[in-house]
Amino acid sequence: MNSSELKHLFREYFGYDDGVRVFFSPGRVNLIGEHTDYNGGYVFPAALTYGTWAAAAPRDDSTYNFASANFPTRVSVSSSEKLTCKKEDDWANYPKGVLSELLALSEKDAPMYTGADILFYGNIPNGAGLSSSASLELVTGLAFSSLAGLEIPMIELVKLGQRAENNFIGVNCGIMDQFAVGMGKENHAMMLKCDTLDFQYVPVNIEGYKLVITNTNKRRGLADSKYNERRSECEAGLKIIQQHLPHVRSLGDVSYEEWMGVSRFIENETIRRRVKHVIAENERVLAAAKHLKENDLLAFGKMMKQSHESLRDLYEVTGFELDTLYEAASKVKGCIGTRMTGAGFGGCNVSLVKEEEVENFKREVFEKYVEKTSLHPVFYVCEIGDGAKELI
Numbered sequence: 001m002n003s004s005e006l007k008h009l010f011r012e013y014f015g016y017d018d019g020v021r022v023f024f025s026p027g028r029v030n031l032i033g034e035h036t037d038y039n040g041g042y043v044f045p046a047a048l049t050y051g052t053w054a055a056a057a058p059r060d061d062s063t064y065n066f067a068s069a070n071f072p073t074r075v076s077v078s079s080s081e082k083l084t085c086k087k088e089d090d091w092a093n094y095p096k097g098v099l100s101e102l103l104a105l106s107e108k109d110a111p112m113y114t115g116a117d118i119l120f121y122g123n124i125p126n127g128a129g130l131s132s133s134a135s136l137e138l139v140t141g142l143a144f145s146s147l148a149g150l151e152i153p154m155i156e157l158v159k160l161g162q163r164a165e166n167n168f169i170g171v172n173c174g175i176m177d178q179f180a181v182g183m184g185k186e187n188h189a190m191m192l193k194c195d196t197l198d199f200q201y202v203p204v205n206i207e208g209y210k211l212v213i214t215n216t217n218k219r220r221g222l223a224d225s226k227y228n229e230r231r232s233e234c235e236a237g238l239k240i241i242q243q244h245l246p247h248v249r250s251l252g253d254v255s256y257e258e259w260m261g262v263s264r265f266i267e268n269e270t271i272r273r274r275v276k277h278v279i280a281e282n283e284r285v286l287a288a289a290k291h292l293k294e295n296d297l298l299a300f301g302k303m304m305k306q307s308h309e310s311l312r313d314l315y316e317v318t319g320f321e322l323d324t325l326y327e328a329a330s331k332v333k334g335c336i337g338t339r340m341t342g343a344g345f346g347g348c349n350v351s352l353v354k355e356e357e358v359e360n361f362k363r364e365v366f367e368k369y370v371e372k373t374s375l376h377p378v379f380y381v382c383e384i385g386d387g388a389k390e391l392i
């Protein structure tokens with residue numbers, strides 16, 4: 001979808017196209033570092049070229065009209081009403097949540113939000129763990145703040161998107177998704193420490209290889225999944241560790257060596273496994289980023305596989321479909337790294353595959369996956385794109 005096609009579509013929905021501006025925000029894939037973000041650890045995501053487009057024009061009557069080319073539900077709200085999450089508003093709860101947070105951000109700026117017509121179009125598969133919701137949040141934040149004439153720094157829009165998800169939608173996610181879709185950079189991944197938000201861009205030079213995302217097509221309901229349960233298990237583990245290592249603020253602060261010294265204090269076997277995953281995964285992100293910088297793709301791929309196995313055996317968030325993809329992908333010639341990506345419980349796998357073996361990879365994985373699950377996987381050979389921006 002390009003800007004003029006979207007403007008054309010906007011005209012069909014709203015009857016005019018004067019003054020329309022077009023914005024884009026990507027989806028993301030996390031290369032390694034899973035379930036570490038809400039533990040103050042490291043993650044290593046990259047923005048995709050798949051994403052969400054928004055065509056928007058200002059109004060002067062405080063009304064916000066939301067429409068989507070993907071879903072039939074249309075919603076109108078006024079910036080003067082109390083905005084709440086409503087089941088019948090479906091997808092529009094995300095932009096409503098962002099609007100609500102924008103209005104709360106600064107009393108002084110609130111009057112600048114005078115209303116807008118906005119049409120969204122997205123090509124990220126929904127609920128597949130590629131951050132379609134963070135993408136929708138960031139494109140809305142950027143569009144509404146830009147129409148209001150405010151230049152809110154991207155990092156503030158990132159935090160605001162997470163608040164919308166936590167406070168308005170009620171999903172207790174970490175910062176990774178919003179950060180990746182807001183701050184992404186073409187051909188780079190971001191190594192981010194999630195408590196301090198210190199980060200660096202790392203070039204993804206994978207010449208001769210492709211990143212292939214495979215969607216299990218098993219829907220992953222993040223809100224009603226075990227996600228929040230994992231968070232509380234980590235919090236319980238942290239409390240015990242802090243009694244022995246008082247300098248520790250989050251599990252992301254604990255080195256594997258320190259862990260070896262304190263693991264025995266966690267008596268609950270489940271909690272011990274959860275915490276072990278987080279601490280080891282954190283070290284894997286650092287090692288993986290180093291391997292990528294040194295162009296050692298085989299070593300990078302090995303980290304990806306270890307990550308999956310830890311998420312399967314210790315954190316227990318993979319499940320039959322993701323494990324089936326992992327097994328199938330691991331066996332394909334030329335696939336040097338493979339793992340689940342995102343929250344787990346369904347969603348997507350990401351694999352590093354030799355370019356000339358990509359077609360064979362798709363064929364073999366497809367056959368084995370269909371045979372075992374009766375679901376059809378969908379493949380995306382992905383490129384790493386930029387973060388949220390206005391399209392001129």
Ligand code: GLA
Nearest residue numbers: 034035173174175176342343
């Ligand atoms: C989801 C959440 C992220 C992160 C991942 C797991 O994508 O939105 O904040 O916790 O799961 O790494």
